[in-house]
Amino acid sequence: MRTNNNSGKVFAVLAIGVAAIAILSLFAFDSVLSGASSPSTNVIASATVNSVCLMSISNTAIDFGLVSPTVSTATSNIVAIIDNGGNAPANVLVAGGNWISGSSNFYVANTLWNPTSASAGVGNSLALYAGLASLVDTLIQIPAPTLLIPTTSNNLYFGVGIPAGTPPGIYTQNIVYGYNCNGGGATAIATNTVATVNVPSTCFIGVSTNTINFGTINPGANVPTNHLVTVQDPGGNIAANIMVDGYNWQSGSNSFGVTNTLWDVSTDVTYLGNALLLAPSGLTDTHLQTPAPTISNPTTTNNIYFGLGIPSGAVAGAYTQNIIIENSC
Amino acid sequence: MVFSIEKEMRVIGLFAIFALFAIPSLAHAQIGERAGPLQFNVSIGGNETIPWTIFNNGNSTVYFVTYVGALQQSDNQITPTIVLMPVNGSIAAHSSIDLNITVYMPAQNQPGRGSWSTILQVIQTSNQTASGGSAVIMAGLAKAMDIVSKLPPPTTTTIPTMITQSESIFPLGSAAIAIVVALIALGAAGYMLSQHKKRTARKRARKAPAKRARRRPAARRSSARRSRTPRARSSARTTRRRRRKR
Numbered sequence: 001m002r003t004n005n006n007s008g009k010v011f012a013v014l015a016i017g018v019a020a021i022a023i024l025s026l027f028a029f030d031s032v033l034s035g036a037s038s039p040s041t042n043v044i045a046s047a048t049v050n051s052v053c054l055m056s057i058s059n060t061a062i063d064f065g066l067v068s069p070t071v072s073t074a075t076s077n078i079v080a081i082i083d084n085g086g087n088a089p090a091n092v093l094v095a096g097g098n099w100i101s102g103s104s105n106f107y108v109a110n111t112l113w114n115p116t117s118a119s120a121g122v123g124n125s126l127a128l129y130a131g132l133a134s135l136v137d138t139l140i141q142i143p144a145p146t147l148l149i150p151t152t153s154n155n156l157y158f159g160v161g162i163p164a165g166t167p168p169g170i171y172t173q174n175i176v177y178g179y180n181c182n183g184g185g186a187t188a189i190a191t192n193t194v195a196t197v198n199v200p201s202t203c204f205i206g207v208s209t210n211t212i213n214f215g216t217i218n219p220g221a222n223v224p225t226n227h228l229v230t231v232q233d234p235g236g237n238i239a240a241n242i243m244v245d246g247y248n249w250q251s252g253s254n255s256f257g258v259t260n261t262l263w264d265v266s267t268d269v270t271y272l273g274n275a276l277l278l279a280p281s282g283l284t285d286t287h288l289q290t291p292a293p294t295i296s297n298p299t300t301t302n303n304i305y306f307g308l309g310i311p312s313g314a315v316a317g318a319y320t321q322n323i324i325i326e327n328s329c
Numbered sequence: 330m331v332f333s334i335e336k337e338m339r340v341i342g343l344f345a346i347f348a349l350f351a352i353p354s355l356a357h358a359q360i361g362e363r364a365g366p367l368q369f370n371v372s373i374g375g376n377e378t379i380p381w382t383i384f385n386n387g388n389s390t391v392y393f394v395t396y397v398g399a400l401q402q403s404d405n406q407i408t409p410t411i412v413l414m415p416v417n418g419s420i421a422a423h424s425s426i427d428l429n430i431t432v433y434m435p436a437q438n439q440p441g442r443g444s445w446s447t448i449l450q451v452i453q454t455s456n457q458t459a460s461g462g463s464a465v466i467m468a469g470l471a472k473a474m475d476i477v478s479k480l481p482p483p484t485t486t487t488i489p490t491m492i493t494q495s496e497s498i499f500p501l502g503s504a505a506i507a508i509v510v511a512l513i514a515l516g517a518a519g520y521m522l523s524q525h526k527k528r529t530a531r532k533r534a535r536k537a538p539a540k541r542a543r544r545r546p547a548a549r550r551s552s553a554r555r556s557r558t559p560r561a562r563s564s565a566r567t568t569r570r571r572r573r574k575r
Contacts, residue, residue, distance in 0.1 A: 068363060070386035071425070120423065164386075204361030204386060205468045212464045229466055235386055238364050243471050246464075261464065280396040280450055283471060306464070321464040324452055328471035329364040 075159030093135035101169035164235030164298035203329035225307030251317030374436030406443030
């Protein structure tokens with residue numbers, strides 16, 4: 001019984017509460033409905049949306065890796081230029097500084113840019129940056145973003161060629177990116193981006209002549225060690241040791257030894273010098289060097305001289321020999 | 330082939346002047362390499378491969394052959410084997426090629442004992458035909474190469490775990506099964522004991538009112554019956570119901 005009375009009271013309280021809520025809601029709804037007919041004040045808002053470009057770049061560092069002198073990389077290092085929610089088209093502008101490594105440097109124009117990925121040596125030379133006015137219009141356009149496509153972008157590709165004789169080292173270059181928004185003036189996007197290239201020590205070899213004609217020589221006779229071959233390093237950046245060896249003289253089935261050929265680091269008026277040894281195991285260090293080329297002197301040389309003596313009793317014939325001259329660094 | 334400046338000027342006047350300024354573009358193919366020896370540190374019984382990059386910075390294709398110098402026997406160790414690939418080939422203008430040098434270290438050698446050196450050579454082969462009494466000059470590159478041996482790296486051995494049919498059904502093992510069975514049995518026993526206690530308590534509760542009723546005098550009993558109000562009777566019913574539920 002007591003329980004029935006308590007539940008009855010609870011039910012009564014709940015019923016009263018629901019009724020009150022219903023009545024209050026009715027009043028609130030009624031006031032909303034009648035609002036249209038009651039007097040009110042209209043506020044007209046207006047705004048002007050500017051034409052803007054909100055530009056950024058995808059990466060502030062380019063690393064070309066290990067590139068030797070006289071070698072060019074493919075124009076394939078990519079940087080994306082991005083409009084993050086603007087509403088106007090923009091053209092990409094670019095310029096840069098010279099490559100620097102300590103006291104060594106080479107010119108900015110050795111960096112190439114291109115609107116598409118390209119093979120080595122293909123592209124446009126980067127201009128030297130000297131203020132916003134020096135930024136070059138790449139004619140690469142970043143389309144205007146829209147509500148449906150709020151971010152747009154386009155790519156710029158870079159490559160580098162290392163000049164002959166560039167000293168070894170890690171070189172860095174500053175690249176400046178800019179844009180002109182909707183045909184306006186130049187504005188910088190990023191001015192502190194860095195490109196890096198590591199130039200290793202490298203040597204090359206070239207020779208001034210493919211043949212030495214010793215002429216006609218009698219058995220037992222010889223010619224002076226004065227036949228010049230100029231050994232070159234056309235574009236490296238480090239001194240190289242000159243090494244020589246050779247093969248036996250051959251004429252059909254007849255031959256005589258390689259050691260009858262002499263070499264020397266200076267010209268001789270007589271048949272003097274060091275005997276050429278049999279290749280490949282006889283490769284000999286002449287202790288002569290082709291000096292390290294430089295950017296201002298990209299090809300260096302040194303001279304080596306050869307002479308020949310015919311051994312007594314050598315069979316008559318037209319003999320030939322291979323002489324091998326090598327640079328080693 | 331790069332002709333000397335003196336020869337060019339003697340041969341053709343204007344062309345020589347042009348050649349003087351255009352020598353880099355008219356230069357015959359030249360090969361180059363990065364500086365520094367190739368260092369091999371090869372595990373006993375193992376091998377190591379290092380590339381040797383050869384550049385052609387000329388305007389025409391270069392054809393080449395390679396040579397590997399002999400290794401001297403060292404400190405009673407077996408001489409390793411060197412393989413250079415490719416042994417010959419060509420390098421296009423303004424490009425490069427990697428020659429792969431692989432050293433195989435005999436397993437019988439002792440690590441850290443013995444060292445070997447040799448010279449690798451790349452010779453630019455010429456299509457020049459020498460006439461009688463002539464020497465053909467061929468350009469090339471030489472590369473020093475050093476080899477030492479070392480211990481092989483430690484290997485980790487994984488011992489596979491065998492899973493039998495019985496273990497797959499009863500993964501806990503026989504000891505775990507026994508523990509589980511014991512726990513179940515204990516739990517059942519405890520439940521049965523608690524149920525027995527409850528039944529006993531209910532029986533006692535039912536007997537006690539009857540005993541008290543027998544001990545009470547008749548008048549008290551009848552007055553108790555008469556004085557029982559509906560409320561008292563209801564309370565009694567509730568109590569009996571509660572006892573039954575228990």
